[in-house]
Amino acid sequence: MIAVFLCEVNQTTPNISRYAIIVDMDAYIAVDVGGTRMRAAVYPQEGIAPIAVEKIRTTGRKGTPVERLIDLLKQIWPEKATVKGIGLAAPGYLDAQQGIVISAPNIPGWINLPLRHEIQSVFDVPVFLGNDANLAALGEWKYGAGKGHHHVLYITISTGIGGGIIIDDRLLVGAHGLAAEIGHVTILPDGPKCGCGHRGHLEALASGTAIAKYVAEQLVLGVPSSLSSLENPTAADISLAAEKGDALAIEAFNRAGSFLGMALADFLHTFNPSIVILGGGVSRSGRLIIDPIRNTLPRHVLSLEYIRDLVITTAVLGDDAGLVGALALARG
Numbered sequence: 001m002i003a004v005f006l007c008e009v010n011q012t013t014p015n016i017s018r019y020a021i022i023v024d025m026d027a028y029i030a031v032d033v034g035g036t037r038m039r040a041a042v043y044p045q046e047g048i049a050p051i052a053v054e055k056i057r058t059t060g061r062k063g064t065p066v067e068r069l070i071d072l073l074k075q076i077w078p079e080k081a082t083v084k085g086i087g088l089a090a091p092g093y094l095d096a097q098q099g100i101v102i103s104a105p106n107i108p109g110w111i112n113l114p115l116r117h118e119i120q121s122v123f124d125v126p127v128f129l130g131n132d133a134n135l136a137a138l139g140e141w142k143y144g145a146g147k148g149h150h151h152v153l154y155i156t157i158s159t160g161i162g163g164g165i166i167i168d169d170r171l172l173v174g175a176h177g178l179a180a181e182i183g184h185v186t187i188l189p190d191g192p193k194c195g196c197g198h199r200g201h202l203e204a205l206a207s208g209t210a211i212a213k214y215v216a217e218q219l220v221l222g223v224p225s226s227l228s229s230l231e232n233p234t235a236a237d238i239s240l241a242a243e244k245g246d247a248l249a250i251e252a253f254n255r256a257g258s259f260l261g262m263a264l265a266d267f268l269h270t271f272n273p274s275i276v277i278l279g280g281g282v283s284r285s286g287r288l289i290i291d292p293i294r295n296t297l298p299r300h301v302l303s304l305e306y307i308r309d310l311v312i313t314t315a316v317l318g319d320d321a322g323l324v325g326a327l328a329l330a331r332g
Helices: 065-076 115-123 132-143 202-206 208-220 235-243 247-271 281-285 287-300 318-331
Strands: 005-009 016-021 026-033 037-044 052-057 082-090 093-095 100-103 111-113 127-131 152-157 161-167 275-279 311-314
Touching: 026 065, 026 318, 037 065, 037 318, 052 065, 065 115, 082 115, 082 132, 082 318, 093 127, 100 115, 115 127, 127 132, 127 318, 132 152, 132 161, 132 275, 132 318, 152 247, 152 281, 161 202, 202 208, 202 247, 208 235, 208 247, 208 281, 235 247, 235 281, 235 287, 247 287, 281 287, 287 311
Parallel strands: 026 082, 082 127, 152 275, 275 311
Antiparallel strands: 005 016, 026 037, 037 052, 093 100, 100 111, 152 161
16 A cells, blocks of 8 residues: 655754654564663554654663663654554563563663563564574574575674574574574683673674773783873774774774684584674674684684685675664564
């Protein structure tokens, strides 16, 4: 059905913040919940161009995070459309089949939370819950860089490292929805402590946080670098410095990329994907992180057959990957 929209356009920005739906149509709502903010979008039955997008802070003076999520959904709920389903991308450890957030460390009170039931009891439409990194993988496979592939490995490299895996056109979630925590494989048993409390995990060696920590340690040791003028250089700062030829910055990315390549070799042995998609803020450094991964792989794979015709690329959905993945989950 063709829908007609009445638009309210913010004159100070090219983005359209809100549409009022005039003609009745089917729609889906996708939500990406983060530790800092949550975003919700209304989508038509086809395509990934949102009809409306709203965002709020996850925590605030008024209401718990769940109450704020419910308010956000009410705020964006289309007046004339029939909502067929809600997809929720949430951080942390989830039992997606039961719709329970087992633990979301950065969201107060989200421990053994029956989130699907909380939302479904208010809106009385089907609600689907998934881990944000898993759903980013689903979104990239269905609508992004992974289109046309049947076996996909998605790695998000940001503050931490997470990911998702598509096998035979299906998202791998595991017996309790806990699969694909690929940032928590052990690379160096006695390595640096990970945010989860264990040592030597990939996340502790190759995340944006790990890159920044390594550079900070080297600066304390007196290693010369243009970054010494910054108080706490971030991974983004280090990327810019590396592009300008800073030796320490380049070394930091080579080190992180080598650890990623070592881990990726194991993932290739286990899942044998045809494409590896890198997402998250660190992936925006492009060849700085991809080249050391490519250079490391041949030394660690059992056979070069694992990397023959293997595509290694960056994600295309950007910050919308979680939303689009939640949409894909809701559409089924």
